[in-house]
Amino acid sequence: MxxxxxxxxxxxxxxxxxxxxxxxxxxxxxxxxxxxxxxxxxxxxxxxxxxxxxxxxxxxxxxxxxxxxxxxxxxxxxxxxxxxxxxTAYTGVRRTELIRWVTIFIIGVLTALTACVIVVFVELLSRYKYQKLKQFVDRCAHSDHPYCILVPYGLWLAMNAIPVTLGSALVTYVAPIAAGSGIPVIKCYLNGIKVPEVVRIKTYFAKLVGVVLSVAGGLACGKEGPMIHCGSVIAAGVSQGKSTTFAKDFKVMQEFRDDREKRDFVSAGAAAGVAAAFGAPVGGVLFSLEEGASFWNQTLTWRIFFCSMVSTFTLNLILSAYHLHPGQLSYAGLLNFGQFGPADFNYNIAELPLYAAMGAIGGLTGAAYNYLNHRLTVFRIRYLHRPALKVAEAATVAMATATIGFLMIVYIRDCHTEVKENTVEYPVRYQCPEGEYSVMGALWFNTPEASLRNLFHNVEGTWRPESLAMFTVIYYGLSCWTYGLSVSSGLFIPALLVGAAWGRLVGIGMKALFPTQDWVSPGKFALIGAAANLGGIVRMTISLTVILIEATGNLTFGLPIMITLITAKWVGDMFGEGIYDIHIQLSSIPFLGWEPPYGASNIYASEVMSSPVxxxxxxxxxxxxxxxxxxxxxxxxx
Structure with missing residues (x-):
């Protein structure tokens, strides 16, 4: 003054x-x-x-x-x-910088440990669940009793409804902010909006336990999105050296107790969550840059990359030992696409328009998905706002998922011979001859990640086109219904699974048109379809391209993936915004976009201010x- x-x-x-x-x-x-x-x-x-x-x-x-x-x-x-x-002396500055790097290291390690807990418990619960269901279904395959199949159906209902109800109750009554994937609220936090309880320790536990119960409960969801939220909560808690939930102050990290420092650590935690989820450290850095942080500098890039590398390496080390291959380092993330062969990635310039067309299809399906989910979310806001109704809806969706899967296994008789190239963990032989298994049972009696790998790598002729088309439509609707429930759940895996299903259909059609061409590989088209569908829903380009390249472990297919994602975004943006932006707006959060809306320069302060001022x-x-x-x-x- x-x-x-x-x-x-x-x-x-x-x-x-x-x-x-x-x-x-x-x-x-x-x-x-x-x-x-x-x-x-x-x-x-x-x-x-x-x-x-x-x-x-x-x-x-x-x-x-x-x-x-x-x-x-x-x-x-x-x-x-x-x-x-x-x-402050120079030695004090160096000490603060050393503590900052140690904190980044701890965040990466704890995020990886969180990912290990999630993947181990999901694997154990899913294995017990599907082994029991397979035993009862196979028993009915040799039984003459007409109502024998109702026993595994009832068991399936219970094994879906009970964990989902528990997970939904935990989220609804303990930490409502833990619902969904958590990416929209972390995006808002990094944009500068203080969302209440978004990085509390109770939110972390609700997210961790909730996603395990949701995936084990058979919902059409994944565990990758919640990992990003968990990593952010870990970063916020470790960097501040205190817990608001438990009213405990450990008197450490006090030099980092301001919004600016906390934001940088949360950016690192989000990137570590992406790295742990997909085994993609570079993709994690780009995700924080593209989707998260509104503030960035070169020093922050190096710290976040270090945190992502620590998270990936730690997760790799622990999971390799868990799978009895210590030191092998072949388990980079929660999501494993499997090994693609050289033939899967052979392509020439003539195929690029086809990939662009598939990207356009993904943009259309993504726009339709976002529109339907938006209308469904509005319905939930109006009529299902009570906690008991939210839990009841989650349990209803879980039982509906089991019912639809049961009906498809019983009434779609699509059998395939057991071959060593097809990895089927729980082959169901209901209504199939000896030596064959139900391909519908292989899709439903599995976690979504395992079903996604099957669509990528199973041999040609595993599915009939009509049965795969029906699965695509039904799972598309289920995933749209599931996203937005009061449960901890991710969007990436169901979107990839639906896209892989219709992408595999495209591959089947191309093989029928060009039966002698070596470049036609159903697995390759399944990967393109998965990228197109996910890109059309979330509208990510740079980070998603790198994530998929790192997840497949092959750089040569980067150009087709990039063309597909860019086309999907262009087409999808013609009809509306991405799913995360829609849910941010539906939450009435005052999120500040990169660019002002069209015509904003013609609006005066007097037009938006109420009176008296x-x-x-x-x-x-x-x-x-x-x-x-x-x-x-x-x-x-x-």
Whole structure:
């Protein structure tokens, strides 16, 4: 204020009308979007909330909530800060930097340990579940009793409903912010929005236990998305050296207790989660850059890459020992695409238009998925907002999944000879001759990750086109119904599985058209379809390309994957936004995008401010400022 007064010829204590008017234009304690046209059902109240006055307005993309506060990422260089910097010796700076790198290392190790816990428990629970179901189904294959098959059906219902109900109750009643994949809320946090309880320790445990129960319960979901949230929570907790949930302060890491430092560590934790989920350390760095952080620098890139490498290596080391191959380092992440042969990646320039066309199909299917899920989420916001109803819906979806899988196994008689090239962990021989197994049973009696590997690597002729097409349509609907439930679940695996299914159908069609061509490989088209479908839903390009390249372990197929993802994004963006952006808007979080919306430059402050406007003078007493801040509900100030 000294410079202002001296330059303008005013006394420092002279609060002029011009200064007051300037602050009137800049500071509003009651900013709200402009009123909608009459009949829209939306009413914007003056000083408390923006309220929907009709059911049609609930779930609108035009409403913002005022319950969120902003994180302070700017460095405040006041006199106290400058004096403290002068007192800090160079040895103190080096000590702080060393502690920072040690903290990054600990975050990577703990994120990998979390991934190990998830993958081991999902594997153990799924193995017990599907072995029991296989025993009962095979027993009925040799039984003459017409209602024998109802026994494994009832057991399947119970084995789906019980863990999903427990997981949903944990999320709904303990940590509601742990629902879903967690990527949208972490994206908001890194954008500078303080989402309540997003990085609490109770959120971590609800996420960890919930995703194990969701996947073991047979929902159409994956465990990769929640790993990103878990890594972020670990980073936030370790870097602060305290726990708000347990009200415990360990008196360590106190030099990192500001929003700026915490944000950088959370970025590293999110990248470590991606690296642990997909075995893709470079993809983790690019994911944090593309989808997460709004603030970036070169030093942060190196730290995040180090954290991702530590997470990948630690997970690799532990899982190799768990699978009785210590030191082999062949288990890079939670998601394993399996080994693709050289023939799977042979392609020429003439195939690129076909991959672009598949990308366009993925953009269309992704846009339809996002639209349907948006309408379903609006329905949930309006009518299923009570906790008991949320748990009941999750249990209903779990039982519906078991019922649909049971009906497809019973009524679709698609059998295939057992061959060593096909990896079938739980072959079901219901209604199949000796030496054959039900391919529908192989798809349903498995985790989604294992079914995805089967679609990539099983030999030609494993599925009939009509049975695979039916599975594609049904699983597409189930995955759309599942995403948004009050459970901890991921989107990546079901999206990849649906895309791999219709991509394999394309491969079957191409093989029928060109039976003698060596470049036609169903597994290759399944991979392209998986990339196209996932890209059309989430609209990621750079990071998803690198993640898929690292997951397949082959760089030569990078160009087809990139063309597919870019086309899917272009086509999908013509119809709407990605699924994460949609859910951010449905949560009424005031997320600030990279670019302002079209026509925003023509909007004046007076058009979005309510009246009366709360203002500050250019020179104001501290007590007046405190009273205004305590009495007003608005949380965003210029």
């Amino acid at each position: 000294r410079d202002f007064a001296e330059d303008e010829g005013h006394d420092r204590n002279d609060c002029t009308d011009d200064a007051t008017n300037s602050y009137r234009r800049r500071v509003s304690s009651n900013a709200c979007p402009p009123p909608e046209s009459e009949g829209s059902g939306v009413r914007f109240c003056g000083d408390v909330h923006c309220v929907a006055t009709s059911p049609d307005a609930v779930g609108s993309l035009d409403l913002l909530s005022q319950k969120y506060e902003s994180l302070d990422y700017d460095m405040i260089e006041n006199q106290l800060y400058l004096e403290e910097r002068k007192r 709360t203002t500050f003078k250019a020179c104001e007493k501290v007590g007046v400022i405190i009273d205004a801040l305590e009495s007003q509900s608005h949380n965003g100030f210029p």
